[in-house]
Structure formats: structure tokens, C-alpha cells
Amino acid sequence: MTKKKINIQHHILIPKHIKLSEKEKETLLDKYNITLQQLPKILKNDSAIQNLDVKPEDVIKIIRKSPTAGESIFYRVVTNV
Amino acid sequence: MNMIDQYEDKLPKSIIAKLRENIPKGTSDSKIKQILENTVKEYNEARVEAGECVGVISAESIGEPGTQMTLNTFHFAGVAEMNVTMGLPRIIEILDGRENLQTPMMEIYLKKPYSEGKNIRDLALSIKETTLKEIAFEFLLNMAQGVIEIKLNSEKMKELGITDVFLSKAISSQIKGYSTRTTKDSLILMSKGKEESLNEIYRNKEKIKDMYIKGVKGISQVLPVKRLDEYIIITAGSNLVEILQLPEVDKERTITNNIFEIANVLGVEAARQAIINEVFKVIESQGLNVDMRHIMLVADIICSSGLVKGITRYGVVSEKSSVLARASFETPIKHIINAALVGEVDYLNSVVENVMLNQPIPAGTGLPNLVTKVKK
Structure with a gap:
């Protein structure tokens, strides 16, 4: 598929993506007592994080709108392909 | 009411909002505190216990109503002359993560003034391939x-x-x-x-x-319809990338039913949401009642690797680290032979392989282990 530049950030299907700082990343891993590999993944070239300037091993915090909890927070680790 | 703010990290947002709405004004602080404490207690009791086999529960909860679903592939979705895959075939299509759908479809929302019906027919025709x-x-x-x-x-x-x-x-x-x-x-x-x-x-x-x-490649049929107060275009065939570039199109609400296209254009998180919406739409249209949470779990699993992977032996199951777990799903001999060829090791970290070996499984009460502190 040819990828042309489209601004899709405000699409209703896309929840908010935030990049965590190194410190926040540490506290997250400590809180749940997990390693980075155990987090769900997101590809580096995923359209939703193109303007966040991410590199592999960064953690993305995703704030989803949830019909059951109102708002739920999810984390994904950036990976290469 | 400031009291409620302190509980924001202990309770989910929807419950906080409901509390705000329902506690009458003038309730004394001590009473509010009591209410909140009780809510937190109830909430924690209602949560799923750590180690609970939620996957099995989800499978049963979706599977049983699934037997009631019609096998009818085609069904008229209220819109004239447009076929939509519904029922079980559609669910299978989504959960298997198929790239080529039987009936790809788009719902194109328009910007003003087109959403009010201006030139809607011409616009629809210009989109059609x-x-x-x-x-x-x-x-x-x-x-x-x-x-x-x-x-x-x-x-x-x-x-x-x-x-x-x-x-x-x-x-x-x-x-x-x-x-x-x-x-x-x-x-x-x-x-x-x-x-x-x-x-x-x-x-x-x-x-x-x-x-x-x-026109736009892939769009084989167009149909302008009025939904609520605005006109939208429903199409058979789908091409999200091209459609989103048209200046008349509302880029925020236009969607397709092709999960793969959504994953490519809008990212995994959007795909997850789309899976939930699509599966729920089918279940609802069949008059069944399945809790949203089960579908969310399935969608999370499908999207956990960053790509959309179907629940098939080529998708999610191929990601499992254990040979025995993979072999227990489909094509066992292939997996066992390949594992033998490369000398794969099975660390028995998951459920299926431990069931096979008649050992306690790491789920439910089998999950916690004893750890002793060694004296130095």
C-alpha cells in the first residue's frame, strides 16, 4: 500500500498516545514488576505515533475511552517492525 | 464534593462520574466518605482475581451465543440493494484476521456543506471507480x-x-x-x-x-444515505487511504470495515477499537447479549504484537513460545518435527503444556509460588 501523508491524529478510532519519559518508564516497570518485553508492542512505523519522535524501547501510554471504565490506560512498547 | 477527587486513582472514571451525579447535595462529608469507602470495597470485590482464567471465560461467553447465530451469509442491512456479511461468517472473518473480506464497505462522512446534501449524488459518482x-x-x-x-x-x-x-x-x-x-x-x-x-x-x-x-480504485458501488441529520455515502469496496485524501471527506469519522486497512492507515490502537465495534455490531444485530469485556479481551490479544494477527495457527498461536502449546492447537506433527529439528526447548511456563504433563498449571490457585528467604 502506498503511504501518503495524511493527518489522521484526530480520527475517532485513535485514542490519545503519549510518550513516557525515562523516569515514568522506570516507575511503570517497577509498579507492575515486569520487563519491557512483557508489554504489548506497537510498531515504530505505526501511523498513530509518527509525530511523537519515538525510538525502539520507548513506552507509549495510551488513554482509551472505554464503555465500561470511562477511561482506561494501556501501555505499549515501541519495537522495530 | 472535593472528597470524591481524592478517590480518582482508586476508582475508574465512569464510577466517579456516577457518584458525582447521584450523591445529593448537602450530604455531610463523613457520609460521603462512608459512601466512597464502601464503593471502593465493592469495586475491589467485583474485580477479576489475579490468576483468573479470563480467556476461557471469554471463549465460552462468546462461543455459546455464537451457536445461536444465523449462518446466513447475506442479509440486507436496512439499506437498499447492498449486501453485507453478517452473523457467524463475519465474526469468523474478523477473528481470523482475514485481509480480503467478502464484503468490504466504507462509511464516508462528509464535511459541510456536502453533509447537508449539496451535490451529494455527483460527489458519490465521482468517488465510484x-x-x-x-x-x-x-x-x-x-x-x-x-x-x-x-x-x-x-x-x-x-x-x-x-x-x-x-x-x-x-x-x-x-x-x-x-x-x-x-x-x-x-x-x-x-x-x-x-x-x-x-x-x-x-x-x-x-x-x-x-x-x-x-474515481477511487476499489470502490465498486456508492449509495448516498441520510443518517440522522446528515448525508453520508456508503460504499461497497474500500480504499481508506485514497478516500481520506479527498477534500470533501470528514477525515475524523470516515471508517471502513476492513480491519487491516485501519491498522495500516490509522495504527493498531484504531484497529483494536474497530475490531470491538465490528464484533459488537454483529452480536447486537443478532439480538444476542455478550459482555463488551470479552470482546475487548479478544481484540487486545489480536493486537498485542503491534500487528493485527488472527486467532489462527498462522497468527496468535504461532507466537506462543511453547512447542507443546502450539502443537496442541492445530497441525501437531509439523510443530513437533520442526521443534525436534532445531532442538527447541520448552520451559513449561504456560497452561496447556502443563496440563499435558499432568502438572499444576500457572493459573488460578496454581499461580502463586512459595519463595523463601535464604539466610546468609
Whole structure:
């Protein structure tokens, strides 16, 4: 598929993506007592994080709108392909 | 009411909002505190215990109502003359993560003033993919001279806004070795250079029949409909990338039912949401009642690797680290032989392989382990 530049950030299907700082990343891993590999993944070239300037091993915090909890927070680790 | 703010990290947002709404004004602080404490207690009791086998529960909860679903592939979704895959086939399609759907569809929302019905028909027509055979009456072959003559339907061309010049340009850019010439209501393609065999001319004639002329590729049918207060365009066939680039289209709400396309264009998180919406739509349309949370779990699993992976032996199951777990799903011999060839090790970290070996499984009460502090 040819990828042309489209601004899709405000699409209703896309929840908010935030990049965590190194410190926040540490506290997250400590809180749940997990390693980075155990987090769900997101590809580096995923359209939703193109303007966040991410590199592999960064953690993305995703704030989803949830019909059951109102708002739920999810984390994904950036990976290469 | 400030009291409630302190509980924001202990309770989910929806419960906080409900509390705010329902606690009457003038309730004393101590009473509010009591209410909140009790809510937190109830909430924690209602949560799933650590180690609970939620996957099995989800499977049963979706599977059982699934047996009640109609096997009807086609069903008219209220909209005239447009087929939509519904029921079990559609659920299977989504959960298997198929890339080519039986009935791809888009819902195109429009910006104002188009959403109020301005030029809606023309706009819809301009989106639809037009091939050469739709604007032609017949294709004539002149074998002796190597000439293909296309009799054109000038009325239809006018309706679609295609001019002779536009048409010959579109055709000559797609087919090599032919010169184009337009006469009154027909287009003549003449073979350049060497004489071509009959077979080749015939093959070229068949090829140009399906030649793309105008519109958005992949959109085979368009239907403007009024939904609530605005006009939207429903299409058969889907091409999200191209559609999102049109200036008339509302880029925030336009969606397709092709999960893969959504994953490519909008990212995994959007795909997860789309899976939930699509599965829930089917279940609801069948009059069944499945809790949203089960579908969310399935969608999370499908999207956990960053790509959309179906629940098949090529998708999610192939990601499992344990040989025995993979072998227990489908094609056991293939997995066991391959594992033997490369000397794979199974660390028995998950459920299935431990069931096979008659050992306690790491789920439920089998999950916690004893750890002793060694004295130094």
C-alpha cells in the first residue's frame, strides 16, 4: 500500500498516545514488576505515533475511552517492525 | 464534593462520574466518605482475581451465543440493494484476521456543506471507480489492421464528467504500444510498430475493458444515505487511504470495515477499537447479549504484537513460545518435527503444556509460588 501523508491524529478510532519519559518508564516497570518485553508492542512505523519522535524501547501510554471504565490506560512498547 | 477527587486513582472514571451525579447535595462529608469507602470495597470485590482464567471465560461467553447465530451469509442491512456479511461468517472473518473480506464497505462522512446534501449524488459518482467498459457500448476488433475500436456512451461520459481528451490520456498512460485517436463517439486504438498476433490483440482488448478511468480504485458501488441529520455515502469496496485524501471527506469519522486497512492507515490502537465495534455490531444485530469485556479481551490479544494477527495457527498461536502449546492447537506433527529439528526447548511456563504433563498449571490457585528467604 502506498503511504501518503495524511493527518489522521484526530480520527475517532485513535485514542490519545503519549510518550513516557525515562523516569515514568522506570516507575511503570517497577509498579507492575515486569520487563519491557512483557508489554504489548506497537510498531515504530505505526501511523498513530509518527509525530511523537519515538525510538525502539520507548513506552507509549495510551488513554482509551472505554464503555465500561470511562477511561482506561494501556501501555505499549515501541519495537522495530 | 472535593472528597470524591481524592478517590480518582482508586476508582475508574465512569464510577466517579456516577457518584458525582447521584450523591445529593448537602450530604455531610463523613457520609460521603462512608459512601466512597464502601464503593471502593465493592469495586475491589467485583474485580477479576489475579490468576483468573479470563480467556476461557471469554471463549465460552462468546462461543455459546455464537451457536445461536444465523449462518446466513447475506442479509440486507436496512439499506437498499447492498449486501453485507453478517452473523457467524463475519465474526469468523474478523477473528481470523482475514485481509480480503467478502464484503468490504466504507462509511464516508462528509464535511459541510456536502453533509447537508449539496451535490451529494455527483460527489458519490465521482468517488465510484469507473472502468472503461462502463462507458462503452461495444468493443470492436479489426484483426487485419490491429485496431481496437471502442464505441463510447457519450451520455454516460457526460454524466461522469469524462472528456475525450481525459479518456485518451488515461488509456494511453496505462497501455503501451498503441496510439489513440478519437472520432465522433468512438475511440480508436491503433497498434504501433510490428504486427501483433491475433491472440495478443484479443488479450489487450480484454485488458482494456477493465481499465481504470476515474474515481477511487476499489470502490465498486456508492449509495448516498441520510443518517440522522446528515448525508453520508456508503460504499461497497474500500480504499481508506485514497478516500481520506479527498477534500470533501470528514477525515475524523470516515471508517471502513476492513480491519487491516485501519491498522495500516490509522495504527493498531484504531484497529483494536474497530475490531470491538465490528464484533459488537454483529452480536447486537443478532439480538444476542455478550459482555463488551470479552470482546475487548479478544481484540487486545489480536493486537498485542503491534500487528493485527488472527486467532489462527498462522497468527496468535504461532507466537506462543511453547512447542507443546502450539502443537496442541492445530497441525501437531509439523510443530513437533520442526521443534525436534532445531532442538527447541520448552520451559513449561504456560497452561496447556502443563496440563499435558499432568502438572499444576500457572493459573488460578496454581499461580502463586512459595519463595523463601535464604539466610546468609
